[in-house]
Amino acid sequence: MQAVQYAEDTARYARCIEVSKRIRWDIDRDVIRGRTLDTADKFLPDGLSLVNELPFLASDERRFMSQVQGRSYANIFGLVERFINAKILELSRDHWFGDQVALEALVRFSDEELKHQELFRRVEHLAAAEMPDGYRFLPDPNEVAHAVLGKSNWAVLALTCHIEIFTQQHYKQSIEPDAALSALWKDVFLYHWKEESQHAIMDELEWRREDAKLTATERDQAVTDLIDLVVAVDGILQMQAAADAEYFLAVCGERLGDTERRAVRATMLKAYRWQYIVSGVKDGRFVGVLAGLIDDRQLERVVQALAPLM
Numbered sequence: 666m667q668a669v670q671y672a673e674d675t676a677r678y679a680r681c682i683e684v685s686k687r688i689r690w691d692i693d694r695d696v697i698r699g700r701t702l703d704t705a706d707k708f709l710p711d712g713l714s715l716v717n718e719l720p721f722l723a724s725d726e727r728r729f730m731s732q733v734q735g736r737s738y739a740n741i742f743g744l745v746e747r748f749i750n751a752k753i754l755e756l757s758r759d760h761w762f763g764d765q766v767a768l769e770a771l772v773r774f775s776d777e778e779l780k781h782q783e784l785f786r787r788v789e790h791l792a793a794a795e796m797p798d799g800y801r802f803l804p805d806p807n808e809v810a811h812a813v814l815g816k817s818n819w820a821v822l823a824l825t826c827h828i829e830i831f832t833q834q835h836y837k838q839s840i841e842p843d844a845a846l847s848a849l850w851k852d853v854f855l856y857h858w859k860e861e862s863q864h865a866i867m868d869e870l871e872w873r874r875e876d877a878k879l880t881a882t883e884r885d886q887a888v889t890d891l892i893d894l895v896v897a898v899d900g901i902l903q904m905q906a907a908a909d910a911e912y913f914l915a916v917c918g919e920r921l922g923d924t925e926r927r928a929v930r931a932t933m934l935k936a937y938r939w940q941y942i943v944s945g946v947k948d949g950r951f952v953g954v955l956a957g958l959i960d961d962r963q964l965e966r967v968v969q970a971l972a973p974l975m
């Protein structure tokens with residue numbers, strides 16, 4: 666039975682390598698191609714920015730809202746990829762003297778995440794060149810990575826799997842169909858999505874492999890760790906949503922009254938929770954995997970923890 670599982674897993678890693686080689690792209694040659702970001706374009710689609718919940722905004726204010734959120738969207742991916750890559754490198758150790766196909770797949774995964782971080786740094790520079798001064802991205806990638814990596818492998822893989830699943834879902838459901846988006850911003854997430862599709866498969870393989878090592882008590886602790894990580898993610902979102910709301914209001918909030926300013930702050934946080942927590946949970950693919958690994962009582966603990974954020 667175990668030999669069959671091992672052969673199936675190897676075949677899935679092999680398929681990830683094959684696709685990764687076929688779709689391999691270069692930041693300058695394929696994605697940026699000498700282009701700059703144009704502030705006449707929308708960055709983040711309405712389905713992710715929730716801008717329709719702010720009906721009092723004029724069309725140029727709506728566009729600026731999408732640019733502020735789109736800039737943070739790229740920065741948050743760059744941030745999470747720091748801990749994702751460190752964890753993947755660490756897990757690859759288990760395959761050093763074992764499955765060489767799995768090892769190669771994880772090395773490619775790591776190489777791609779390093780490239781993605783570079784891509785998102787480039788996007789930040791391009792956005793900074795065109796947008797008004799005053800934007801600040803507050804969370805530090807290394808500080809966040811140190812905190813996340815203090816939790817169990819199982820919990821970090823669960824969080825990573827969630828992120829890499831919703832990345833794909835955002836692209837397919839919201840980014841790709843929106844004809845009004847900046848062509849460059851859209852390409853960034855098209856090329857990112859192409860490589861993330863393999864990552865999500867590998868996250869699940871590694872997550873199941875970690876899960877198989879745990880005792881019932883350890884798994885219960887791992888669920889607690891996952892809940893702690895979600896609370897920590899929410900802390901980061903609260904911090905950045907507040908900073909982005911202040912930036913937005915400093916640039917174009919002068920004509921807005923107190924009620925409208927409060928609505929901008931509340932919608933920014935609601936949108937960030939939607940983007941990084943709620944949309945992935947509601948999609949079902951992640952919860953399907955999670956529910957297969959934990960018991961009903963543990964699932965209920967997760968649901969209770971998420972309730973205030975939904």
Ligand SMILES: [Fe+2]
Pocket residue numbers: 746777778781857861
């Ligand atoms: Fe990535």
Ligand SMILES: [Fe+2]
Pocket residue numbers: 749778829860861864
């Ligand atoms: Fe990834």
